[in-house]
Amino acid sequence: MSHEHGNYLGGIRDIEALRVRCRIDEDTNCWHWIGAFDQGIPKVWIANENGGGMTMTGYRAAKFLVGKPVKPRMYVWNICKHADCVNPNHSKTGTRAEMFAWKAEHGLLRQSPSQLAAATRNGRSRSVLDEQKVLEIRASGENNHVLGARYGVHHSTISKVKRGQSWVSSARGASVFNWGGML
Numbered sequence: 001m002s003h004e005h006g007n008y009l010g011g012i013r014d015i016e017a018l019r020v021r022c023r024i025d026e027d028t029n030c031w032h033w034i035g036a037f038d039q040g041i042p043k044v045w046i047a048n049e050n051g052g053g054m055t056m057t058g059y060r061a062a063k064f065l066v067g068k069p070v071k072p073r074m075y076v077w078n079i080c081k082h083a084d085c086v087n088p089n090h091s092k093t094g095t096r097a098e099m100f101a102w103k104a105e106h107g108l109l110r111q112s113p114s115q116l117a118a119a120t121r122n123g124r125s126r127s128v129l130d131e132q133k134v135l136e137i138r139a140s141g142e143n144n145h146v147l148g149a150r151y152g153v154h155h156s157t158i159s160k161v162k163r164g165q166s167w168v169s170s171a172r173g174a175s176v177f178n179w180g181g182m183l
Contacts, residue, residue: 013047021033030087042058079102137158
């Protein structure tokens, strides 16, 4: 197997190989992952010497590659405002309880889908979005998870707003005859 530049496609073996697969932001020192994602979380293939390997989150992979492997049943979460950042210094490691405590402290916990459905049935749900926020979301090129955290909604809501599947009244040319202005 050749390891010359441009020929080796066998996975990531060291932190530099991870870093070069990112867009580096010099101002924030964020490593914006440009590879695969699963539900908005960076996914990285870590190769071993035997030609095998495994896929893990970018946050866990970064810790592993800098020599801080994460023990089983421990969590690694992003503490950066950019969900696609895999800089090992922009993540934390701890128990599930520690992760949820950190997220609660920083206002990043959202209701589960079942909690949202119950709130809607009980008449306690109200939209946190308005016309101005919808226009900002549609104009933004930021990640749906980042925007969801900023506006206090699920990332799928952001995706629907961007595609014109919700907030039809603000969709250009929208009417009941062209569903969300998409025709």
